[in-house]
Amino acid sequence: MTMLEIITTARHLLNEKVEGFWEDTELLGYADDCQEDLIKRLPLADIIDLQVRQQVASSPDTDILLSNSSVHRIPSDCIRIDTIAGYVGRHNAKKLETEDLWIIQSGYLTASQTDPVYYISNFVGGKSIIFSPAENNILFVYYKRANKFTSTSDTPEVNTGVHSLFIPYLCYRALAKDNELNLALVFKKEYDEAIKNRGGM
Numbered sequence: 001m002t003m004l005e006i007i008t009t010a011r012h013l014l015n016e017k018v019e020g021f022w023e024d025t026e027l028l029g030y031a032d033d034c035q036e037d038l039i040k041r042l043p044l045a046d047i048i049d050l051q052v053r054q055q056v057a058s059s060p061d062t063d064i065l066l067s068n069s070s071v072h073r074i075p076s077d078c079i080r081i082d083t084i085a086g087y088v089g090r091h092n093a094k095k096l097e098t099e100d101l102w103i104i105q106s107g108y109l110t111a112s113q114t115d116p117v118y119y120i121s122n123f124v125g126g127k128s129i130i131f132s133p134a135e136n137n138i139l140f141v142y143y144k145r146a147n148k149f150t151s152t153s154d155t156p157e158v159n160t161g162v163h164s165l166f167i168p169y170l171c172y173r174a175l176a177k178d179n180e181l182n183l184a185l186v187f188k189k190e191y192d193e194a195i196k197n198r199g200g201m
Contacts, residue, residue, distance in 0.1 A: 001163040003031060004152035010170040022174045028149040031156070034169040035146045038158050040080050042200045046159040047143050052078075055087060056140045061123055063130045065101050070134035074120075074127045080143040084129060086116045087137040093118045165194050 007027050016022060039047050058070040084093045093116035096104075101119060118131045131138050146157040156163050168191040175184035195201070 001155070001160070001166075002152065003028060003149055003154050003156075003166075006031070006156075006163065006166045006170065007152060010167050010174070013167070013171050014174055021178070024152055027170055027174065028152070028154075030170050030173040031166055032148050033173070034166050035149075035156055035158060036079060037169075038162060038165060038195070039143055039146065040201075041195050042158065042162060043198055044082065044143075046162050046198065046200075047080075049159075050143045050146060050157060051082065051141065052144050053139070053141050055137050056129070057137050058135070059128070061128065063121065065121075066096075066104070066117075066119065066130050066132045068134050069130050069132040070136070070138075071121075071123070072129040072131060072138050072140070073123075074129060075140075075142070075144075076126065077144040078142040079145050081120075081141075082143065083139070083141040084118050084131070085139040085141075086131075086133075086135050087139050088135060089116075090139065091116055093131065093138075095119065162198065165191060168194070 007024060010027065011022070014022065039050060044051075052075070054075065056072045056075070059073050061071040063069050063071055084095075085091060086093065096117050096119040098119075116131065116133065116135075118129050121128050121130050129138065129140070156166065168187040172184050172187035172191060175181075175187065
């Protein structure tokens, strides 16, 4: 579906046949928000065209929470992480949560020097991957931010099977702007349930 088809259907549901209260530029902005939300929540098969496999070199930064670690800057277009692996051994790394770090810091757990682990940190200038044991390069598989919609002739970059999900999302956002909150929540529920029915989050 093109954005013109999506917007036309949404306007029909909003009882607005032509551009009026809700301008096309505004609805395209809502569509940008929708596509980013879908990339974060849909099953990976629905966003496979946005997958990026990239070798990420270590940066000069250092980390004090995880010993024998290297710091790798996350690309600015990343909005969802798939896999992080050591580039030499190609072993997938296990993600550490904050509580794991404190357990390691307390001495109750020692980070493995053979099985790679990582955690995400907010360094100055952007998010970074702290990877242990340290490597000069890591293999980073992620899903990138889609291009912004600039015209109603544009087509969403997610799987064509989920293009219809833009319609309830646009209705939800448009009605929320108009303070029709009860009806807006009906469309939001439809949108959320459609994602879950596809196996999403």
